[in-house]
Amino acid sequence: MSSDSRPVYLRLRDAIAAAILDGRYRPGDPLPSVRAFALDQGANPLTVAKAYQSFQDEGLIVVRRGVGMFVAPGAAERLLASERRSFLDEQWPRIAATIRRLDFDLADLIQHQHG
Amino acid sequence: MSSDSRPVYLRLRDAIAAAILDGRYRPGDPLPSVRAFALDQGANPLTVAKAYQSFQDEGLIVVRRGVGMFVAPGAAERLLASERRSFLDEQWPRIAATIRRLDFDLADLIQHQHG
Amino acid sequence: MSSDSRPVYLRLRDAIAAAILDGRYRPGDPLPSVRAFALDQGANPLTVAKAYQSFQDEGLIVVRRGVGMFVAPGAAERLLASERRSFLDEQWPRIAATIRRLDFDLADLIQHQHG
Amino acid sequence: MSSDSRPVYLRLRDAIAAAILDGRYRPGDPLPSVRAFALDQGANPLTVAKAYQSFQDEGLIVVRRGVGMFVAPGAAERLLASERRSFLDEQWPRIAATIRRLDFDLADLIQHQHG
DNA sequence: GTGGTCTAGACCACT
DNA sequence: GTGGTCTAGACCACA
Numbered sequence: 076m077s078s079d080s081r082p083v084y085l086r087l088r089d090a091i092a093a094a095i096l097d098g099r100y101r102p103g104d105p106l107p108s109v110r111a112f113a114l115d116q117g118a119n120p121l122t123v124a125k126a127y128q129s130f131q132d133e134g135l136i137v138v139r140r141g142v143g144m145f146v147a148p149g150a151a152e153r154l155l156a157s158e159r160r161s162f163l164d165e166q167w168p169r170i171a172a173t174i175r176r177l178d179f180d181l182a183d184l185i186q187h188q189h190g
Numbered sequence: 191m192s193s194d195s196r197p198v199y200l201r202l203r204d205a206i207a208a209a210i211l212d213g214r215y216r217p218g219d220p221l222p223s224v225r226a227f228a229l230d231q232g233a234n235p236l237t238v239a240k241a242y243q244s245f246q247d248e249g250l251i252v253v254r255r256g257v258g259m260f261v262a263p264g265a266a267e268r269l270l271a272s273e274r275r276s277f278l279d280e281q282w283p284r285i286a287a288t289i290r291r292l293d294f295d296l297a298d299l300i301q302h303q304h305g
Numbered sequence: 306m307s308s309d310s311r312p313v314y315l316r317l318r319d320a321i322a323a324a325i326l327d328g329r330y331r332p333g334d335p336l337p338s339v340r341a342f343a344l345d346q347g348a349n350p351l352t353v354a355k356a357y358q359s360f361q362d363e364g365l366i367v368v369r370r371g372v373g374m375f376v377a378p379g380a381a382e383r384l385l386a387s388e389r390r391s392f393l394d395e396q397w398p399r400i401a402a403t404i405r406r407l408d409f410d411l412a413d414l415i416q417h418q419h420g
Numbered sequence: 421m422s423s424d425s426r427p428v429y430l431r432l433r434d435a436i437a438a439a440i441l442d443g444r445y446r447p448g449d450p451l452p453s454v455r456a457f458a459l460d461q462g463a464n465p466l467t468v469a470k471a472y473q474s475f476q477d478e479g480l481i482v483v484r485r486g487v488g489m490f491v492a493p494g495a496a497e498r499l500l501a502s503e504r505r506s507f508l509d510e511q512w513p514r515i516a517a518t519i520r521r522l523d524f525d526l527a528d529l530i531q532h533q534h535g
Numbered sequence: 536g537t538g539g540t541c542t543a544g545a546c547c548a549c550t
Numbered sequence: 551g552t553g554g555t556c557t558a559g560a561c562c563a564c565a
Contacts, residue, residue, distance in 0.1 A: 082485065082564060096291060119565050159292050163302045170285055171303035176211070177274050181303075182296055184282060185289065197540060224553065234542050239553075247477070255312065256550035256552050312549060326521060349550050389522050397529060400515055404530070406441070407504050411530055417508045418516030418526075427555060454538065464557050469538075486537050486565035 083118055087126035090116075092158070095135070095151050102151075106136060106144045133157070198233055202241035207273070210250070210265050217263045221251060224259075248272070313348055317356035320346075322388070325365070325381050332381075336366060336374045363387070428463055432471035437503070440480070440496050447493045451481060454489075478502065 094100045106112070109127065113120040127144060130136040135150040174181055209215045221227070224242065228235040242259060245251040250265040289299070324330045336342070339357065343350040357374060360366040365380040404414070439445045451457070454472065458465040472489060475481040480495040519526055 080485075084564080093291060122565055125565090155292065159294070162288060162292055162294075163298070166288075167299065167302055170281075171299070173277065173281075175303075176208075177270070177277055179274070179277075181299065185286070185296055185299075199540080223551085225551095235553095236543095236555095237541065240540090242553090253553070254550085255310075255554090256548080258552060314549080323521065352550055355549090385522065389524070392518065392522055392524070396515075396518075401530070403507060403511075406438075407500070407507055409504070409507075411527055413508075414512065414516070414526065414530075417512055418520075429555080453536085455536095465538095466540095466558095467556065470555090472538090483538070484565090485539090486563080488537060 084122050084125040084129075087112075087116060087118060087123060088129055091126060091130065092154060095146060095154055098151065100146045100150075102146050102148045104146045106146065108143065199237050199240040202227075202231060202233065202238060203244055206241065206245065207269060210261060210269055213266065215261045215265075217261050217265055219261045221259045221261065314352050314355040314359075317342075317346060317348060317353060318359055321356060321360065322384060325376060325384055328381065330376050330380075332376050332378045334376045336376065338373065429467050429470040432457075432461060432463065432468060433474055436471065436475065437499055440491060440499055443496065445491050445495075447491050447495055449491045451489045451491065 091100070091106070100106065106127070107115065109120050109123045112118075113123040116123070127136065131138060131144075133153070135147050135154055136144050137147050138144050171181075174184070206215070206221070215221065221242070222230065224235050224238050227233075228238045231238070242251065246253060246259075248268070250262050250269055251259050252262050253259050321330070321336070330336065336357070337345065339350050339353045342348075343353045346353070357366065361368060361374075363383075365377050365384055366374050367377050368374050436445070436451070445451065451472070452460065454465050454468045457463075458468045461468070472481065476483060476489075478498070480492050480499055481489050482492050483489050516526075519529070
């Protein structure tokens, strides 16, 4: 239920982000077309477009009209930096508070991963 | 923004859960009436009722018709247990994956947990 | 939850009806005063009065003002007759439909009637 | 009168449950949209949503956001099991006691159905 | 289009 | 007084 409740476009975005961070998509590489990726993921093309759009807004992918979409130079580095910052600022404080409230031990959670 | 975007009824639920976990509401204690709590929180009575409802479904509060709602025996213990379980099962796996993906270590996180 | 959800005044009514049917309260016998019965049952006197009222409406108990309330002559017989009739007409059809729908047989039910 | 006094959302719930049990709605089938069903039944969309909600909580229907609601795999089997259990545990004991108290014969009632 | 949430205001049964 | 239900009408995010 919790993974189902995340918007599809965010899950698509994460999948692309992971590929960029992992180096599977490198600067200059073409991304799959909206239609192809939509077919591949069983998603609506509009939903895929929404995921791509968020990367364009951040300048991490560039569009060459009539040709396709390509990973921008330095995409991995900038993506990593911005995700690290937003995680620490926006998500981690609440997560840390929950961990404290539920009396978990952070080191223990991280070492054993529990998942 | 992230706390603002959470549904009101869930934030009310969390406030009540915190009070039960803290021992401010103890078994047998009456909860504020739907109307009183709604006024207090500037929310609609239906919204408050929705928050209360979720506790009823889990048997953490009992309703005495025409009288009021009361904290059930063992509510704090069961609440803590269910929250710990749901955190480990549903939230932590994704969080741990993110931590790995963004290459954080324990020191990074400890430093920022007091945000 | 299901027994809790029945109105208190109906549960009180059933308790009195059972006593009349069983012969514990016989025609001419005094019923406990509203106040005494309320104390005994941990209920609100108004709630007890509501239960008593329903019997008065059916003429099964008679009030002698300033003295008390008494079981009417023929109360058990009339009560039995009216309850049997209302059970067959109003409750059993729905119950039978449920039994059919859930595909229970006589043995299933006999096994569980001593719960 | 007794069916009239049941909350609308429970009657809607029963109608959907019957359709699932009958196989009119099969796993993977879409349920009518909240708005469409509300129009169809002359009810408020919120009331329909409340009926649907109870099935979601039990995992009998799954929600695809922005798309619709669908019957979950195994819904009929789980629904039948849970209804049988709740009938035997919560309703039947009281019904059996009534049958005994009113001096009916269970086998007779079931054979002749009386309704 | 879909479901999710919220409000304002009403009526009901129960204690 | 209490909680439970229902309506009408609104706004939102998502696909």
